[in-house]
Amino acid sequence: MPSYDFRCEKCGHDFTVRVSWREKDKVKCPVCGSSSVKQLFTSFTLLTGGSGGACNAPSGSPFG
Known part of the structure; x- marks a missing residue:
């Protein structure tokens, strides 16, 4: 179940x-x-399975 921050x-x-x-x-x-x-x-933190912390997102994606 996700956590949400509120004020x-x-x-x-x-x-x-x-x-x-x-x-x-x-x-x-x-x-x-x-x-x-x-x-x-x-x-938030996005953890990938790549080595050295490199992002494995496809080229042209908002994360690559």
């Missing part, structure tokens, strides 16, 4: 929740209980 618009608390994408709209702040939360978009 409560009421109290400002940042938190991470493991929840299905179908349930993201039901997330509540664990501190104040508000349902007024905004999803934060954070970076």
Whole structure:
């Protein structure tokens, strides 16, 4: 199940929740209980099977 980062618009608390994408709209702040939360978009790491950390994406792809 994926993890999503949120910020409560009421109290400002940042938190991470493991929840299905179908349930993201039901997330509540664990501190104040508000349902007024905004999803934060954070970076992620893409690991490939290549050696030396090289990307094996095809030429011309957004990752190559």
